[in-house]
Amino acid sequence: MGDTGEDTGEDTVASTLITGISELVTNDPHASDLLGAVVDAALVVDGDRVAWTGPAHLAPAADTAVDVGGRAVLPGWVDSHSHLVFAGDRAAEFEARMTGTPYAAGGIRTTVAATRAATDEQLTAHVAALVGEMRRQGTTTVEIKSGYGLTVRDEARSLAVARQFTEETTFLGAHVVPADTDPGAYVDLVTGPMLEAAAPHARWIDVFCEEGAFDAGQARAVLAAGAAVGLRGRLHANQLTYGPGVRLAAELGLVAVDHCTYLADADVATLADSGTVATLLPGVEFSTRQPYPDARRLLDAGVRVAIASDCNPGSSFTSSIPFCVALAVREMGMTPAEAVHAATSGGAAALDRADVGRLVPGARADLLVLDAPSHRHLAYRPGVPLVTSTWLGGRPTGALVGPS
Numbered sequence: 001m002g003d004t005g006e007d008t009g010e011d012t013v014a015s016t017l018i019t020g021i022s023e024l025v026t027n028d029p030h031a032s033d034l035l036g037a038v039v040d041a042a043l044v045v046d047g048d049r050v051a052w053t054g055p056a057h058l059a060p061a062a063d064t065a066v067d068v069g070g071r072a073v074l075p076g077w078v079d080s081h082s083h084l085v086f087a088g089d090r091a092a093e094f095e096a097r098m099t100g101t102p103y104a105a106g107g108i109r110t111t112v113a114a115t116r117a118a119t120d121e122q123l124t125a126h127v128a129a130l131v132g133e134m135r136r137q138g139t140t141t142v143e144i145k146s147g148y149g150l151t152v153r154d155e156a157r158s159l160a161v162a163r164q165f166t167e168e169t170t171f172l173g174a175h176v177v178p179a180d181t182d183p184g185a186y187v188d189l190v191t192g193p194m195l196e197a198a199a200p201h202a203r204w205i206d207v208f209c210e211e212g213a214f215d216a217g218q219a220r221a222v223l224a225a226g227a228a229v230g231l232r233g234r235l236h237a238n239q240l241t242y243g244p245g246v247r248l249a250a251e252l253g254l255v256a257v258d259h260c261t262y263l264a265d266a267d268v269a270t271l272a273d274s275g276t277v278a279t280l281l282p283g284v285e286f287s288t289r290q291p292y293p294d295a296r297r298l299l300d301a302g303v304r305v306a307i308a309s310d311c312n313p314g315s316s317f318t319s320s321i322p323f324c325v326a327l328a329v330r331e332m333g334m335t336p337a338e339a340v341h342a343a344t345s346g347g348a349a350a351l352d353r354a355d356v357g358r359l360v361p362g363a364r365a366d367l368l369v370l371d372a373p374s375h376r377h378l379a380y381r382p383g384v385p386l387v388t389s390t391w392l393g394g395r396p397t398g399a400l401v402g403p404s
């Protein structure tokens with residue numbers, strides 16, 4: 001979304017001065033505080049990029065000006081983990097789980113059947129609706145995985161659908177072994193014809209490395225096959241049990257490993273040493289009644305942390321990063337600043353992107369405006385729709401910005 005051709009219009013060349021910013025979160029890595037926050041700030045957009053940030057009284061002139069009326073401005077959310085290409089819903093499964101039925105990876109197969117039965121047009125319309133939800137809540141970059149097709153045809157078309165919305169597409173043929181399929185034969189399919197069909201539409205390759213899904217040897221084989229055709233690796237790991245996935249991700253130098261709920265001390269130390277980003281997905285623990293990952297432990301050990309939605313119909317059907325930020329603060333031991341940083345700069349790191357997740361000169365002008373004076377209100381006022389507008393590539397989308 002943040003990088004799909006919306007910035008090619010001829011009206012994007014003019015510069016815009018944004019004033020009335022009570023707090024500007026820049027995520028400038030050279031700042032003395034984590035968020036690089038500037039109070040009473042201004043920001044100049046030139047084309048699709050940030051041209052200047054700083055105190056309002058020092059702001060340069062621009063072609064046009066917008067006053068956001070004393071609101072906070074943050075980088076748009078970088079949601080580095082979602083599964084938006086699917087059909088059907090699993091509300092009944094959620095309801096059963098809330099009354100005591102445990103979550104198991106096999107529930108994915110329910111969504112697979114519905115996804116295979118859907119047309120390309122139905123899948124595209126559904127992704128568009130979910131991306132619209134995300135934009136209204138401030139997300140400007142989203143990663144989208146396949147993984148509910150699990151045939152050559154259905155994985156390739158899932159990724160082709162996702163590519164209409166983002167460059168950050170991930171081939172997740174190794175999501176679960178389809179029903180009545182031999183696991184070894186399925187890994188051969190994923191690393192052979194399915195990969196060949198998926199690769200033109202994907203940047204990343206991912207494996208659900210978990211009991212009931214794929215073991216470390218299978219994950220290693222899938223990631224190696226992806227690397228051989230130019231796809232970069234990521235992993236779902238240590239979500240439901242302790243396991244080898246986090247150590248495998250670190251050993252392979254993957255940019256990110258996602259979930260990280262059950263970690264041994266050695267896993268935490270390995271993450272800190274490797275620099276692999278630990279992507280935490282608190283919507284999952286909320287929706288499955290699992291214990292939350294311990295973000296405080298990871299941060300104190302020096303691990304780079306991201307927060308993402310994991311938006312999917314089974315274990316986390318939320319598209320809301322503000323909700324995830326509030327959970328991270330309330331349930332995972334993060335400060336509001338750490339949670340905001342993890343959902344912006346952290347997400348960008350998890351996608352190896354330097355042009356998003358920060359508002360510094362040269363970065364993409366992807367930002368959100370909060371109907372609140374500070375980022376703290378995201379956790380302080382949980383569930384309240386505080387995002388009043390989302391800017392993509394220097395232009396507002398959705399609701400209008402203006403004084404209240």
Ligand SMILES: [Zn+2]
Binds near residue numbers: 082236
């Ligand atoms: Zn996931």
